[in-house]
Amino acid sequence: MPNSLTWCDLPEDVSLWPGLPLSLSGDEVMPLDYHAGRSGWLLYGRGLDKRRLTAWQRELGAALVIVASWVVEDYQVIRLAGSLTLRATRLAHEAGLDVAPLGKIPHLRTPGLLVMDMDSTAIQIECIDEIAKTGRNRRNGVGSDRTGDAR
Numbered sequence: 378m379p380n381s382l383t384w385c386d387l388p389e390d391v392s393l394w395p396g397l398p399l400s401l402s403g404d405e406v407m408p409l410d411y412h413a414g415r416s417g418w419l420l421y422g423r424g425l426d427k428r429r430l431t432a433w434q435r436e437l438g439a440a441l442v443i444v445a446s447w448v449v450e451d452y453q454v455i456r457l458a459g460s461l462t463l464r465a466t467r468l469a470h471e472a473g474l475d476v477a478p479l480g481k482i483p484h485l486r487t488p489g490l491l492v493m494d495m496d497s498t499a500i501q502i503e504c505i506d507e508i509a510k511t512g513r514n515r516r517n518g519v520g521s522d523r524t525g526d527a528r
Contacts, residue, residue: 382406389427391453392446398458401431402440409442417444418461422474425453433472437465 384404387394396408420430434441442458461478469476483489 382408384431387427391425391427391430391443391455392448394443394446397446398442398444400440400442401434403431403435417456417458417479419454419456419477419479420465420469420474421449421452421454421477422469422472423451423453425455425474429472429474430455433468433474436468436472439465 382396382399384401384406387406398409400407400409420433422429443455444458445456447454456479461476466476
């Protein structure tokens with residue numbers, strides 16, 4: 378990564394941007410030494426490239442801290458630091474983009490509730506029993522399934 382980075386140095390494909398995380402404020406680009414943890418929010422959409430991101434950022438009128446970027450099929454996803462505001466949400470929707478806050482990302486170290494589709498309409502297979510078996514195997518066979526059969 379070069380010592381200095383300018384807007385002109387950034388490729389159109391945001392997922393190829395070097396030096397993330399970085400701060401983007403108009404044409405000013407500043408690489409950052411930043412650890413986002415589990416906070417922030419996502420900006421994503423089809424055709425979200427350098428020019429669309431810059432136009433959206435200028436309309437927003439605020440600097441952005443871009444933590445990471447990746448592509449999922451034809452969607453460009455950009456992880457941003459900070460809090461998702463109503464204005465950012467409204468401007469994103471007006472630009473044909475979408476947003477998602479990352480405030481309460483579940484992780485395996487904390488107990489929680491898992492809600493699953495029991496009739497396989499969403500995932501097309503019955504895997505809940507297999508997940509339960511895996512959990513029981515990890516606990517050395519302790520537990521029983523929903524029908525009461527001990528395993």
